[in-house]
Amino acid sequence: xxxxxxxxxxxxxxxxxxxxxxxxxxxxxxxxxxxxxxxxxxxxxxxxxxxxxxxxxxxxxxxxxxxxxxxxxxxxxxxxxxxxxxxxxxxxxxxxxxxxxxxxxxxxxxxxxxxxxxxxxxxxxxxxxxxxxxxxxxxxxxxxxxxxxxxxxxxxxxxxxxxxxxxxxxxxxxxxxxxxxxxxxxxxxxxxxxxxxxxxxxxxxxxxxxxxxxxxxxxxxxxxxxxxxxxxxxxxxxxxxxxxxxxxxxxxxxxxxxxxxxxxxxxxxxxxxxxxxxxxxxxxxxxxxxxxxxxxxxxxxxxxxxxxxxxxxxxxxxxxxxxxxxxxxxxxxxxxxxxxxxxxxxxxxxxxxxxxxxxxxxxxxxxxxxxxxxxxxxxxxxxxxxxxxxxxxxxxx
Amino acid sequence: xxxxxxxxxxxxxxxxxxxxxxxxxxxxxxxxxxxxxxxxxxxxxxxxxxxxxxxxxxxxxxxxxxxxxxxxxxxxxxxxxxxxxxxxxxxxxxxxxxxxxxxxxxxxxxxxxxxxxxxxxxxxxxxxxxxxxxxxxxxxxxxxxxxxxxxxxxxxxxxxxxxxxxxxxxxxxxxxxxxxxxxxxxxxxxxxxxxxxxxxxxxxxxxxxxxxxxxxxxxxxxxxxxxxxxxxxxxxxxxxxxxxxxxxxxxxxxxxxxxxxxxxxxxxxxxxxxxxxxxxxxxxxxxxxxxxxxxxxxxxxxxxxxxxxxxxxxxxxxxxxxxxxxxxxxxxxxxxxxxxxxxxxxxxxxxxxxxxxxxxxxxxxxxxxxxxxxxxxxxxxxxxxxxxxxxxxxxxxxxxxxxxxxxxxxxxxxxxxxxxxxxxxxxxxxx
Ligand code: SF4
Ligand code: SF4
Ligand code: SF4
Ligand code: SF4
Ligand code: SF4
Numbered sequence: 001x002x003x004x005x006x007x008x009x010x011x012x013x014x015x016x017x018x019x020x021x022x023x024x025x026x027x028x029x030x031x032x033x034x035x036x037x038x039x040x041x042x043x044x045x046x047x048x049x050x051x052x053x054x055x056x057x058x059x060x061x062x063x064x065x066x067x068x069x070x071x072x073x074x075x076x077x078x079x080x081x082x083x084x085x086x087x088x089x090x091x092x093x094x095x096x097x098x099x100x101x102x103x104x105x106x107x108x109x110x111x112x113x114x115x116x117x118x119x120x121x122x123x124x125x126x127x128x129x130x131x132x133x134x135x136x137x138x139x140x141x142x143x144x145x146x147x148x149x150x151x152x153x154x155x156x157x158x159x160x161x162x163x164x165x166x167x168x169x170x171x172x173x174x175x176x177x178x179x180x181x182x183x184x185x186x187x188x189x190x191x192x193x194x195x196x197x198x199x200x201x202x203x204x205x206x207x208x209x210x211x212x213x214x215x216x217x218x219x220x221x222x223x224x225x226x227x228x229x230x231x232x233x234x235x236x237x238x239x240x241x242x243x244x245x246x247x248x249x250x251x252x253x254x255x256x257x258x259x260x261x262x263x264x265x266x267x268x269x270x271x272x273x274x275x276x277x278x279x280x281x282x283x284x285x286x287x288x289x290x291x292x293x294x295x296x297x298x299x300x301x302x303x304x305x306x307x308x309x310x311x312x313x314x315x316x317x318x319x320x321x322x323x324x325x326x327x328x329x330x331x332x333x334x335x336x337x338x339x340x341x342x343x344x345x346x347x348x349x350x351x352x353x354x355x356x357x358x359x360x361x362x363x364x365x366x367x368x369x370x371x372x373x374x375x376x377x378x379x380x381x382x383x384x385x386x387x388x389x390x391x392x393x394x395x396x397x
Numbered sequence: 398x399x400x401x402x403x404x405x406x407x408x409x410x411x412x413x414x415x416x417x418x419x420x421x422x423x424x425x426x427x428x429x430x431x432x433x434x435x436x437x438x439x440x441x442x443x444x445x446x447x448x449x450x451x452x453x454x455x456x457x458x459x460x461x462x463x464x465x466x467x468x469x470x471x472x473x474x475x476x477x478x479x480x481x482x483x484x485x486x487x488x489x490x491x492x493x494x495x496x497x498x499x500x501x502x503x504x505x506x507x508x509x510x511x512x513x514x515x516x517x518x519x520x521x522x523x524x525x526x527x528x529x530x531x532x533x534x535x536x537x538x539x540x541x542x543x544x545x546x547x548x549x550x551x552x553x554x555x556x557x558x559x560x561x562x563x564x565x566x567x568x569x570x571x572x573x574x575x576x577x578x579x580x581x582x583x584x585x586x587x588x589x590x591x592x593x594x595x596x597x598x599x600x601x602x603x604x605x606x607x608x609x610x611x612x613x614x615x616x617x618x619x620x621x622x623x624x625x626x627x628x629x630x631x632x633x634x635x636x637x638x639x640x641x642x643x644x645x646x647x648x649x650x651x652x653x654x655x656x657x658x659x660x661x662x663x664x665x666x667x668x669x670x671x672x673x674x675x676x677x678x679x680x681x682x683x684x685x686x687x688x689x690x691x692x693x694x695x696x697x698x699x700x701x702x703x704x705x706x707x708x709x710x711x712x713x714x715x716x717x718x719x720x721x722x723x724x725x726x727x728x729x730x731x732x733x734x735x736x737x738x739x740x741x742x743x744x745x746x747x748x749x750x751x752x753x754x755x756x757x758x759x760x761x762x763x764x765x766x767x768x769x770x771x772x773x774x775x776x777x778x779x780x781x782x783x784x785x786x787x788x789x790x791x792x793x794x795x796x797x798x799x800x801x802x803x804x805x806x807x808x809x810x811x812x813x814x815x816x817x818x819x820x821x822x823x824x825x826x827x828x
Contacts, residue, residue, distance in 0.1 A: 086578075087571040090586060091715045097588030099710055099718060100595050209713040212587065217712075217720065219560035314747050318740040319729035320558070321709035324720070334728075337743060356709045377605050380707060387599040387636075388643065 010225065014232035020269055021236045024249035029271025030055035032264040039148060039262035041127055052264045059255055059271060063278035070283070071213060095212040100383040107351050107365075107373040111193055112202075119196040123260045125150030136178040140190055141197040141294050145248065145265060146258040154179040155294050159237050159247035187305025188298050191289060191348035197253050198348070201281030201288060205327075208282050216283045223290070223329040230291045237293030252277045252288065285327040289348060299345035306368045307349045309333065311342045315362040322353035322363060333363070356380070412515055413451065416489040420448030423677040430686060432659035433622050434652070436644040439637075440629035444676055447632050453519040454481050454632050459581050462524035462547070465532050466703045466730060467554060469722040470635060472574055473528075474593035477583035481520055482631030483527065484699060485509050486675030490518075491793035498539075503764035504793035505673060506535040513546055520632065525580045528573065530554050532734040533767050550576050556736040558727050567716075567723040574719075587715050594708065594718065600630070600639035601707050607642055608701060610649045612751055615658040617649045620669065620692020621682040627700050628676040659691070665812035668694035668748055670775075671760035671789075672768045675699050678793055681760055684802055690809045694748040696741075697760070702731065733767040741771065742778050749784060756812045757786040758805070762793075785811060 020027075036052075043049055071092075078088030119142070126134065126148035139154040157164040157175055164172060182190065191198050208215055240247045248254055252273040258265045267274075280287030289295055313336065323334040328346040333353055336342050342363075349365060357363045357375035364374040424441055427433075446452050454460055461473045462483040473480040485491075490511030497510045512518045529540040530552040540551045552569050555562035574585050583589070607626075611618055626645065630638045652658070667690045669682060674697050682692045695701045708725040710718055731741035748754065757779055761769045776786045787808050791797055 086575055090584070095587035095715060097586070097591050099587070099591045099713055100598055101710075212714050214714040214716045215712060217564075217716070219564065221560070314743065314750065317706060317729045317731075317744060319706050319709070320563075320724050321711065324709070324724055325711040337739075352711075356711055358707050358709060380709065381598065381602045381605055384595065384598040384602040387595050388602060388639075 006225070010228045013229060017229070017232060018236055018240075021240055021247065021250040022243065022245045024269040025246070027269050027272070029267040029269070030058060031266040034264075035266055036264045037145070037147060037258075039127065043262045044124075044127070049262050052259060052262055055255065055265075055267050055271060056259050059274050059278070063275045063282075066275060066279045067282050070279070074214075091214055102355070102379055103382040105355060105373070105379060108355065111351060114193045115195075115199040115202065118194040119199050121150040122146075122153075122196055123149065123257050127261065135174055136182075137175050138182045138190070138194070139179050139294055139298055140195045141251075141253040141292065142195065143248075143251070143253045143257040145254055146261040146263060148261055149257060154182075155251075155253070156248070158294070158297065159251070160241045161238060162241045183298055183301045184305055187302060187307050187349070188295060188347060189305070189307040189349035190298065191292075191295055192350040196256060197277070197292070198286065198289060200256065201277070201286045204278055204281040205285040215285070218284060218329055220329070220331055226290050230293075230296055233291050234293040234296040238297070286348070286350075290328060290346070295346075295348070302343055302345045302347065305343075308341060308343045308366045309347055309349070309353070310340055310364045310366050310371075311336055312340070312361050312363075313337050315359045317359055317362075319358060321356045321358060325352040325356035327352060409515065409517055412489055412493070412517060416487065416517075417449045417451065419488050420444070420677045423679055423683070424449070426683055426687075427621060427625050427679070430619060430621055430683065432616075432619050434618055434645050435648040436641070437622060437626065439633075439641040439644075440626045443629040443632045444625065447518075447520050448487070448677060451517070451519060453523040454479060454634070455637075456634055459525040460520075460523055461577065461580070462521065462527035464528070464536065465530045466698050466732070467530040467532070467552060467726045468528045469570065469708070469726055471590065471593035471597045471708060471722055472570060472585070473577060474596050474635065475585045475590040476574070476577035476581045477589065478525065478577065478581045479634050481524065482699070483509065483521060483524070484631075484673055484675050485512060486673075486678030486793065487512065488678070488793045488795070490515065497542075498535075501764050502538075503535050503672070503762050504678075505675070505762060505765070506539045508793060509539050510542060513543060516546075526550060526576065528552065532732060533765075535764070548580065554734055555727070556734075558735065563720070563723050563727060566727055567720050570719050570723055587718075590715070590718055594710070596635045596639075598707060600635040600642070601704055603639045603642040603646060604704055606646045607649075608705070610646060610653075613653065614753070615661070616664075616691060616693070617652050617658055619659055619686050620667075620695055621679060621686050624674065624679060624682050624692070624695060624700050625676065627695075627703070628679075630704060631699065663816070664689060664691040665809050665816065666691055666693035666753055666755045667809075667812075668692075668696065668745070668752065668754040668757045669700075669760060670694075670696040670745060670757060671772075672762035672765045673697055673699045674760065678791075680795070680798060681758070681789060681791065681801065681805075684798070684805050685758065685809070688802070688806050688809050690805070690812070693752040694754050696731070696745060696748055698732065702744075706730075733771045738771065742775060745775065745779070746782070749779075749782065754784065755816065756808060757784055758808065759786055759788045761788060761790045763790055785815075 075092045078092055122142040133151045137152040137154040141155055142149060142153050144153040144156045237247055249268040249270060252270050254270045255267055255274040277288045318334060320334045323331050327350060328348060330344045330346055332344060333342050351365055351373050354363045354365055354373050354375045358377055358380045359375060360377050362375050364371045424445060456479045459478045460481050461478045463480045464484050470480045484505055485508035487508045491504050491508040493514055494507030494511030497514055498507045512521050516522060526548045527543055528550045529536060531537045532554050540549055543549050550573055578584055611623055667685055669692050685692055706725050706729040708721040710721045731738060731744050759772050772788050779786050789801060791801060
């Protein structure tokens, strides 16, 4: 009975999403009188740039309001809940102090640096350095409506396959060649290391972690319900063009790169979705990535890409820390007890699981067979080293 | 009336005499065992303080009694109290509890019942509250018994470890948190919880270091001594314990530099697993090492296993920390209370590999069903690795010592027969 209800609800959501995507152009979020895709360094310096940024400001303002509203409602609900009220006050209150943290690892620094540099290049790179690589396509969600970005992004033609086949043959070959090459070479490490949408969601999560606001703890059931939605998204992404729709009016990514590059771009459902992406990304790390269609497409190649997550099952204590840490909710990484390769189609190579694994060598990220990041007890406990030093100093005096 | 009072007094006196004598005897045997590291005294002293001097834990704060490894000490420190583990190995208390608890109850629980009955152990009597995770039927019933004398809280331990179970356990921890606040009068805040994490985390930091050193070959420390150190953690505040262990670690490091090891002989390396081994019931590790073996691996909950797993904070909110505690309490725990506990077998295999174990002694306390249940499967699995296993059943008294001695001796001989002839590898300098 319950599963029947579930199926109905999921199908309604999926159909609703498809309809929304199809009629996306009917729901303007912010319309410029005319879309001006001309841009240049001078424009970025002028006051006109601020005008182009208007939709982005609105999005950020609304998302922030939304987040604050959610926090307040939650606080209110918790206060009125008699069973929980006392603990809730601590949980929801302003939290002082610092929890113990392990030392920053080189891997994480590189990952953040890569995301920031790449995002910068994808937005302003073409304007500053010229369009040297723009014939290559890389599968990231950095909107190619920004014609000045460093490389082309595969998402446009993947969501407009009908247009793709009207292109000259060498363009098609170049498109598929570079997209597939990047996917094989990097796999979904693109998500963890390059994608600007990923960076945005990582930043919102960082803000939450810094403010110590409670997030939404996902569990396996919730991830399960998201799976059909994810597939539906992928279907809309690739199929909408054949039905005469335009995925770009539905895609939240359009609200980032072109606008930041100084192009006045009218937003339709995309704008509303971007607010949800920001809010979702705030309360649940990489919320959008769990249903991102481009990620799903890249996930098809997870068996052969060169980035891999490896597990030494002998060393694992099934402590579940990796699963708790994984932004994509990959459970198999903690339950697996036989295979050494635990790369999952959803894995974005973010390395969180490795970072949080307390057993030496139990988890590692590898590239072409070489370990680039390995779990270690010492690293996990490094946050407590200062306590030791503190005691050491104390006992000496 | 008068006569009755003196009778009780006499009984109490006899109890104290017997109890302190046994504890002192086992401490002496530990001290007599060769190869103890320098700076082990603080741990002996902690055990002595509780069982020989009959005092409570050395702290100004309130103490909270806990059982099993599922009660997160971090939370208790956060409420400004100090946890003491009350799982007991006491023979004298056992003999009293024998008349209270049913015949088939395990001795650990009988000893707890005995302590409660006599009301003479400060470490029990001083507890402001007791937290009892319900890990087996014995624990469930003893929780009920304790409740008519102490302020108790029970924690329901689920049979599985799915996400929903972790969520429910987190809720229980919130309840526990409120009760702790009531008892101590201190509010648990983000800051104090972080402090709790630091205290326990530091102790675990030193423990990780200690276990790394313990794995060194040739051996730097004996299993019995390590067990005494780990047992003492129950009766020392985590930071004090950590600091003391820091000294031991330093002296072990020094021993490496000076090539000072426990012995130059090749001792049969034995892994001890099964029911809890709690001071002063340390006859089995002592017997193993007195008979010429070495307890190289230890997978018991008052030993290495109990404190090994750190709570990993994956979310920086208050709830994230509570969740980290719930996750750590259940998921990595190889306690047979869980329906599917195959992870214990992996853990054993890992210990066998890391410590190059030659034989496994599976300890079962009489009446401890959950551990006894898992014996067959483990025997089977280890048989595949060609590791000999024996099951040793024991009780909380000294009557079975001779029998245990014979079996352990035979087991050690068996391992010796299997291994290459003994050869002196390094010159013995000390001990
Ligand atoms: S709107 Fe989305 S799908 Fe369309 S080109 Fe931009 S990023 Fe790609
Ligand atoms: S899954 Fe996330 S990181 Fe990957 S392409 Fe989609 S938005 Fe970008
Ligand atoms: S499995 Fe590990 S690397 Fe992959 S997404 Fe999860 S945490 Fe990131
Ligand atoms: S964090 Fe490491 S030890 Fe824990 S379950 Fe994951 S792989 Fe195993
Ligand atoms: S697990 Fe075993 S030793 Fe522990 S209380 Fe239960 S029966 Fe007794």
